[in-house]
Amino acid sequence: MVRYNAAMIDRRQLLTIGGAGALAVFGPRLAQATAMNTGMSRVTAYAFSFKGLDGAEIPLSSYAGHPILVVNTASLCGYTPQYTGLQALWTRYRAQGLLVLGVPSNDFGSQEPGGAREITKTAHEEYHVSFPLTEKAAVKGTNAHPFYKWAAAERPFEAPRWNFHKYLIGRDGHLKAGFTSAVEPSDPRLVASIEKELARD
Secondary structure, three states, rough: OOOOOOHHHHHHHHOOOOHHHHHHHHHHHHHHHHHHHHHHOOHHHHHEEEEOOOOEEEEEHHHHHOEEEEEEOOOOOOOOOOHHHHHHHHHHHHOOOOEEEEOOOOOOOOOOOOHHHHHHHHHHHHOOOOOEEEEEOOOOOOOOOOOHHHEEEEEEHHOOOOOOOOOEEEEOOOOEEOOOOOOOOOHHHHHHHHHHHHHHH
16 A cells, blocks of 8 residues: 655645545645645644633633633533533632633534523523633534634544533643543543643743
């Protein structure tokens, strides 16, 4: 079987080995290799912005240099009590620079059917969440928020499969880890990853 080195494939070779199909296979690798070869920086999380639950913009660039834990949330899920653990992380590490960002989504099991009022009632009134929440957004498929499309391209095998999936963005703006819904906010693996990023200069 012939193996191709993405850094060595030029446009003519791509067309020769299959046109659009080859671009689909090698495109991301080629773009990354090209960026490396030309000294261009890869896109980071700081390129993206969310609209807050209150309507205000939340540009991730405002948190450049800080680790960010991005979690797709839902009000009617069996994992909804994880709001308590996420709030505990926010309380514990906020002063050290951690941002916890909740992204309400109705993508899994239609478990976030309401609007801002219902989301606020669950997160703020029932679980006393004080970390920022975005407006409801898609986190999978063609309509996914651009941040989630970027994250899925960065780590295609770690995309959200249910509510309360957790992405950890490092101080450099790159995606450092993904944690499934079943990983509690207090899980030592998640806590250790957060502390590792907080300890970076």
